[in-house]
Amino acid sequence: MAATYDRWIHHGEPLHAEPGAEPGAEPGHQPDAHHADEGGEHLEDDHVVLENSFNLVEEDGDEDDRIPDLFKDLYVSEPQGDGQNTIYAELIEEAKRSASDGGTMSRFAFTVKLLHVKSFYRMSNAALNGILHLLAIQYPKSSIPKNYDEALSIIGRLGLSYESIHVCPSNCVLFRKTYAKLDKCPKCDASRWKDGDGRKQIPEKVLRYFPIIPRLQRMFISKKQSEEVQWHKLKRKPVTNELSHRADGKAWKDFDSQHKDFAADARNIRLGLATDGFNPFGMSRKYNMWPVFIVPYNLPPWACMDQSNFMMALLIPGPDSPGKDFDIFMEPLVEDLFKLWNGVQTYDALSPDKFNLRAAVIWCIHDFPVLHTLSGRLTAGYQACVRCDKDPCSERIRNKLCWIGSRRFLPMDHRWRKSKGFNGNTEPRDPPAEFTKEELKQQLDKVKDVRPGKNQKKRKRGEGQCWDRRSILWDLPYWADLKLRHNLV
Structure with missing residues (x-):
C-alpha cells in the first residue's frame, strides 16, 4: 500500500477533508496560509508559488496525484532567465497564477482537482458547466475556467489531449x-x-x-525517468542463461545486431503494441470497443508493466469489431511510428542538448484471434497453423478439420514416428518448410489490392496462401527485416 494513501477514498472515506483539516494533523491544527497579490493574477514568487501548489496538492493524500513531481520536473527542464518560449512555458505560468483572490490553489491545480471530482463522481458535462457558471457569478474576478472546454484546454497543454x-x-x-x-x-x-x-x-x-510522440518526449523531462529509460544499458547486469529483462531476449538482440545505429543510443525506445476488444457496458449489451496500447520496454522490469506506463494510442469505436478494416483505424498511429523511426528532436534532462529520439515496434501482444485482425494472418481453416507454411499438417477426418502432423516436428529417430497408434501410419516426413522473408513479401503482394468486406464478393485464396491482405505493420522497418510470423505469436 502506498505510503501517501492517507485518506482511503477508494475504501469509503470522502474525497475531500473537512474545512481546515489536514491528513495526519492534530485537532485544532491550521495549515499555513498562502498569500496572493491584490489582483489575483500572480502569486508573490515563482518558487513560492510552485512550492505552495505542491504542498496544497499533497494535502489530499491521493496515491495517483503526481502534480507536485510533474511541475518540479517541468520547472527544472525549462531554461531559466534566457527569455526563450519553450513548450511548457505556458503551463508553468498557469502554476504561478492564483485561481482567485486570497485563494490557496493555483489555477492549474484547481482545474486538475475539478476534473478529478467530475470523473470520480461521474458528473455530466452539463452539470460541470452549471457549477462553473455559478462560481463565475459568485466570484467574477477569479480566473477559474468558465466551462468544461476551457478546463480541458488548460489540461491539454500537458500534451495529454x-x-x-x-x-x-x-x-x-x-x-x-x-x-x-x-x-x-x-x-x-x-x-x-x-x-x-x-x-x-x-x-x-x-x-x-492519443498522439504518442509528445508522451514519449515527456519521458525525458524528468532526470529520474530519463535514467529509467536507459536502465537496460546503464544499470542492468545481465546474467548468462537468465531472462531478467526484455533486452536479454533473442528478438531484442537480433534487432540490435541489424540496426546498430538505433542500438547505439540507449534512449531509443523499443515498443510493444497491445490490443483487444471489450464491452464497456457489461456483457448484457452488444457493444464492442477496441483500445490500442503502446508499452515502452526500455524501462526497468518493475516499471514496464506498471499501469501508469501504458499509453493508450487509439480508442476504436463500436458497436461492432473493426475486423478486417483494422488497418484503417491504425493509419494515424502508423504515421507517427514512421516519424519516430526517422527520429524527432527531443529535450533530455540529463544532457544540455536535444537529441534525435527514435522508436520502433518490435512486439505485438494479443490473443490468437486478434492475430488475424491485426496482421491479416489466417487463424482458421487449412492454413491456420502459423508454423506450417508450405506444407500444412491439416487433414479433414469425418467432416472435422484435424491437425495430426505434430509428429513431424520430432527427431527422425523418435519412437513415436514409427508408431501406428496415432492414425494407423508411420510419420517419415520432415518438418514443414518455413517461408523466407522474400516468400512472405510475395505472399503479401498477391493480396495487396484485396479488401474483403461485407459489400464485396468472397474471393478464393490461392494454393498455399496464408495471408488475406497486406499487414498493417508490414512496412515498419523491423517487420521488414525479420520474419513477421515469429513476432506476432
Whole structure:
C-alpha cells in the first residue's frame, strides 16, 4: 500500500477533508496560509508559488496525484532567465497564477482537482458547466475556467489531449487530410453525419487518437525517468542463461545486431503494441470497443508493466469489431511510428542538448484471434497453423478439420514416428518448410489490392496462401527485416 494513501477514498472515506483539516494533523491544527497579490493574477514568487501548489496538492493524500513531481520536473527542464518560449512555458505560468483572490490553489491545480471530482463522481458535462457558471457569478474576478472546454484546454497543454477523427460508417476511410472536408465517403457514398444533410454536424462514428510522440518526449523531462529509460544499458547486469529483462531476449538482440545505429543510443525506445476488444457496458449489451496500447520496454522490469506506463494510442469505436478494416483505424498511429523511426528532436534532462529520439515496434501482444485482425494472418481453416507454411499438417477426418502432423516436428529417430497408434501410419516426413522473408513479401503482394468486406464478393485464396491482405505493420522497418510470423505469436 502506498505510503501517501492517507485518506482511503477508494475504501469509503470522502474525497475531500473537512474545512481546515489536514491528513495526519492534530485537532485544532491550521495549515499555513498562502498569500496572493491584490489582483489575483500572480502569486508573490515563482518558487513560492510552485512550492505552495505542491504542498496544497499533497494535502489530499491521493496515491495517483503526481502534480507536485510533474511541475518540479517541468520547472527544472525549462531554461531559466534566457527569455526563450519553450513548450511548457505556458503551463508553468498557469502554476504561478492564483485561481482567485486570497485563494490557496493555483489555477492549474484547481482545474486538475475539478476534473478529478467530475470523473470520480461521474458528473455530466452539463452539470460541470452549471457549477462553473455559478462560481463565475459568485466570484467574477477569479480566473477559474468558465466551462468544461476551457478546463480541458488548460489540461491539454500537458500534451495529454486527443484527436477526434471522423470515420466512414462502413469503415472505408478516415475523414482526415484529403478527406477532411467531405460530407460523404468517397468510396461507398455513405453520409458522414447522423442526420444525413450535415446540419447538426453530429458524426456517425468517431475515432479517438492519443498522439504518442509528445508522451514519449515527456519521458525525458524528468532526470529520474530519463535514467529509467536507459536502465537496460546503464544499470542492468545481465546474467548468462537468465531472462531478467526484455533486452536479454533473442528478438531484442537480433534487432540490435541489424540496426546498430538505433542500438547505439540507449534512449531509443523499443515498443510493444497491445490490443483487444471489450464491452464497456457489461456483457448484457452488444457493444464492442477496441483500445490500442503502446508499452515502452526500455524501462526497468518493475516499471514496464506498471499501469501508469501504458499509453493508450487509439480508442476504436463500436458497436461492432473493426475486423478486417483494422488497418484503417491504425493509419494515424502508423504515421507517427514512421516519424519516430526517422527520429524527432527531443529535450533530455540529463544532457544540455536535444537529441534525435527514435522508436520502433518490435512486439505485438494479443490473443490468437486478434492475430488475424491485426496482421491479416489466417487463424482458421487449412492454413491456420502459423508454423506450417508450405506444407500444412491439416487433414479433414469425418467432416472435422484435424491437425495430426505434430509428429513431424520430432527427431527422425523418435519412437513415436514409427508408431501406428496415432492414425494407423508411420510419420517419415520432415518438418514443414518455413517461408523466407522474400516468400512472405510475395505472399503479401498477391493480396495487396484485396479488401474483403461485407459489400464485396468472397474471393478464393490461392494454393498455399496464408495471408488475406497486406499487414498493417508490414512496412515498419523491423517487420521488414525479420520474419513477421515469429513476432506476432
